Amino acid sequence: MSSKLSKLTKRPFNPSSDAGWRINSSQTKYDTPWIRVAEYEAVAPTGVPATYGVVVFKNLAVGVLPLDADGMTYLVGQYRFSVGQYSWELPEGGCPVDEDPILSAKRELSEEVQLKANNWLPLFSNVHLSNSVSDERAFAYIAWGLSKCNEHAADDVEQLKIWKMPVGQAVQMVVNGEISDAFSLAILLKADHLWRAGKLPVEVAKAFEAGQV
């Protein structure tokens, strides 16, 4: 891994005092393999004392918009424990902070929809999913030039359904409120924007055109 990438993905939570917040103390309040809750006694830039609980993520979030030449994409359906409901999403997963997010994206594409891709276009880098209390950062890609792949076994707590559909139909599901996962809907909307603004590579733009419904 390049040192540039390592710097990009490893950046720990480190509030800087020169940003106006003064940190008096910090304490770990909860710790799991996925998250840590850190509580800070701090003074806000306005001079007001504030206790700030931050959810520190141990993985990056990665997401993939797979797209075949006919404009078909793949949604993954699962019951999301945290929100207590079923959710249709793009292939997504966690990436160890010392790994290149694209390697995790490739693994998730293989694990969740049994595909590999010849081409990858970065779509989001260092996007903050919920910055009022968490430091979670997300990376996303469009993947095309797809073929079958059986390299990775499914996660043992996931029970996934796969739904192959035209990419335009997935965008419509965003518009209609049928996709509630913010990361998935942001990926679909950014790809759709780039297509409508004529900013996608020719091959991807043709697939997007073919996938309109």
Added chain:
Amino acid sequence: MSSKLSKLTKRPFNPSSDAGWRINSSQTKYDTPWIRVAEYEAVAPTGVPATYGVVVFKNLAVGVLPLDADGMTYLVGQYRFSVGQYSWELPEGGCPVDEDPILSAKRELSEEVQLKANNWLPLFSNVHLSNSVSDERAFAYIAWGLSKCNEHAADDVEQLKIWKMPVGQAVQMVVNGEISDAFSLAILLKADHLWRAGKLPVEVAKAFEAGQV
């Protein structure tokens, strides 16, 4: 408040056993006025035991895309403690779960950019910002017919800058990665999609057209 709305916004975290997860026990591990961390001993739909820490939010997230007749919008700049960096975002804030999200949206628009609006178009409802570990839900609106308003004082821990710019420039900031807040970028991209697809009210579409750069 109507009972329909109350049902919509008050929905507590309540994983249903018929979704395949079996809950053996739960415990509060951390508690603040904003979040609670609940830990569940559960059995996944695949039969595998799993300890699941869920960040339960005590407020809904609300966001507003203000738009004047010339296509200008307003970004709010602030240092985000949780991610340790400066962030340009749409006016956003928290909404008590027993309040209609549009009331909070109106308050945030007034508090953060000193504006009120005659017209409100719902854009997102019940979007999950980070569903791998949190139950945070977001609501967003386009607001137009803007006028000055000094009804609400600013939050005492916030030090905000206001940046008035054409809406097309804000969308370009999303495309260029200069807006890292997922909620803000999703709002801008959805509004942009509706405009490009000819699905916005005529007055809003005209403003969007005027705000292209």
